[in-house]
Amino acid sequence: MMVGIERDKIGGITQKDIERIRRKVKIGDRIRVKTLKAASIEQLNNRQYGAVRRGTVVKKYPHFAVIKFMNGVQESILWIDLLKGVNHA
8 A cells, every 4th residue: 555645845754644653554454574584584684674574453542553473473564664665465
């Protein structure tokens, strides 16, 4: 999911963009995130920064969401990081 990003005068992400993604993402949504927690040893040894994994949103907070991966690992992700290029699955 790429929510339309509304740039401010200096090219940044606005508070309105963050509020929009926060409203759009629901508990139970499956999203893809880039994570180090689920990266394999080979990926880390090859200097690849993390692995793209699919997880489920289990909690929402004002500044971040908690994603749970299939292996049970949970990771928090900032709303602004979701705006920067994480896709809904």
